[in-house]
Amino acid sequence: MSTNETMINRYSRAFMNTFGPPQLALVRGEGTYVWDLDGRRYLDLLGGIAVNALGHAHPALVAAATNQVGTLGHISNFFTSPAQVELGEKIQDVFTQSGYAEPAKVFLTNSGTEAIEAALKLTRLHKPEGRVLALSHSFHGRTFGALTLTDKPAIKDQFAPLAGSVEFVEPSPEALDAAFAPGNVAAIFMEPIQGEVGVMPLPAGLLAHARRLCDDAGALLVIDEIQTGVGRTGQWLASAGVQADVVTLAKGLGGGFPIGACVGVGATGELFTPGSHGSTFAGNPVASAVALATLTEVEGLLGHVGTIGDWLISELSAAGYSVRGEGLLIGIAVSDGPAIRDRLLEQGIIVNAPNPTTIRLAPPLIITKADLAPFVTIMAEYAREFQES
Ligand SMILES: Cc1ncc(COP(=O)(O)O)c(C=O)c1O
Numbered sequence: 156m157s158t159n160e161t162m163i164n165r166y167s168r169a170f171m172n173t174f175g176p177p178q179l180a181l182v183r184g185e186g187t188y189v190w191d192l193d194g195r196r197y198l199d200l201l202g203g204i205a206v207n208a209l210g211h212a213h214p215a216l217v218a219a220a221t222n223q224v225g226t227l228g229h230i231s232n233f234f235t236s237p238a239q240v241e242l243g244e245k246i247q248d249v250f251t252q253s254g255y256a257e258p259a260k261v262f263l264t265n266s267g268t269e270a271i272e273a274a275l276k277l278t279r280l281h282k283p284e285g286r287v288l289a290l291s292h293s294f295h296g297r298t299f300g301a302l303t304l305t306d307k308p309a310i311k312d313q314f315a316p317l318a319g320s321v322e323f324v325e326p327s328p329e330a331l332d333a334a335f336a337p338g339n340v341a342a343i344f345m346e347p348i349q350g351e352v353g354v355m356p357l358p359a360g361l362l363a364h365a366r367r368l369c370d371d372a373g374a375l376l377v378i379d380e381i382q383t384g385v386g387r388t389g390q391w392l393a394s395a396g397v398q399a400d401v402v403t404l405a406k407g408l409g410g411g412f413p414i415g416a417c418v419g420v421g422a423t424g425e426l427f428t429p430g431s432h433g434s435t436f437a438g439n440p441v442a443s444a445v446a447l448a449t450l451t452e453v454e455g456l457l458g459h460v461g462t463i464g465d466w467l468i469s470e471l472s473a474a475g476y477s478v479r480g481e482g483l484l485i486g487i488a489v490s491d492g493p494a495i496r497d498r499l500l501e502q503g504i505i506v507n508a509p510n511p512t513t514i515r516l517a518p519p520l521i522i523t524k525a526d527l528a529p530f531v532t533i534m535a536e537y538a539r540e541f542q543e544s
Pocket residue numbers: 266267268269271294295296297346350351379380381382405406
């Protein structure tokens with residue numbers, strides 16, 4: 156029995172079976188590569204599901220984490236730290252750079268779903284009896300509030316009754332108009348690219364259309380950038396050009412360290428008052444220091460992400476695939492996603508199949524053409540067998 160198998164068996168005896176058996180037991184990472192217990196190297200084109208923005212063991216993150224944990228590790232939110240304050244200011248800078256004129260105020264969390272919970276609470280404070288809308292096929296997380304906003308019966312129906320009612324709307328201007336028409340809308344939650352359903356970008360102009368409807372209705376536009384934000388699409392925010400009232404971030408924000416943020420713009424950023432929300436760990440100095448280092452490094456990578464993403468999409472398209480996405484969040488339409496994912500893993504390449512007909516790529520933002528070349532070659536070889544018919 157290989158050491159990978161031994162570890163996976165031990166995992167299965169120790170952990171609840173929420174994720175199914177792990178594909179590999181990984182022990183080490185460097186740049187865009189990881190190694191398993193049997194010493195085999197893999198090209199990581201999933202990046203911990205759009206998380207490892209700087210790849211593995213990036214020196215800036217190693218330094219930030221070790222310096223901070225060796226100085227001041229945890230303090231609770233009765234206190235603050237320079238790392239936390241500098242991170243808050245850097246996130247504000249990201250919003251200023253993204254064209255936000257009104258001040259953005261930050262609530263830090265430990266995960267994406269918690270950032271959504273905070274956004275949902277802001278929605279209640281904004282218009283307590285208002286209707287909450289979300290898009291069909293959305294994914295906003297697994298805690299009860301976020302699950303209520305998620306349109307995926309397979310993961311939510313068994314937990315009914317959920318936390319209130321959310322109305323799901325098809326992502327089209329006509330459907331949004333009809334959903335807003337009866338009035339009393341408190342908020343609409345939207346992902347600029349629906350990642351979990353298979354990297355589905357919203358129709359062009361839909362966010363701007365929603366912005367106008369929200370302005371007319373006095374409703375909050377909540378943009379979930381948990382998967383798309385922090386440079387993933389080659390811009391700080393995939394929703395660039397449209398200003399939200401609330402933006403949620405997580406995944407890439409900590410480059411692999413668990414941290415998220417709910418950012419309220421203008422008056423929305425003033426809705427929480429002392430006692431209305433909280434978290435023991437959120438804003439912890441180590442998480443803050445690592446996120447600050449991540450943002451500092453990602454700033455220098457935004458142009459690279461756009462260029463390499465365009466190149467990768469054009470190579471895959473030239474091989475005959477239909478490709479969706481932007482920057483380094485890419486969905487490839489295939490005839491059998493799980494089969495191609497397993498075949499790629501055998502060849503030492505990690506991707507995932509968020510649905511049966513999509514391969515998703517969300518590699519580290521530092522990835523180069525040289526890293527990607529073997530994947531492009533293999534995908535061209537697979538094209539005839541796996542192109543969607
Ligand atoms: C758009 C979006 N929102 C929310 C979440 C939930 O984030 P987390 O898994 O960190 O709770 C995810 C995770 O995949 C996501 O992609």
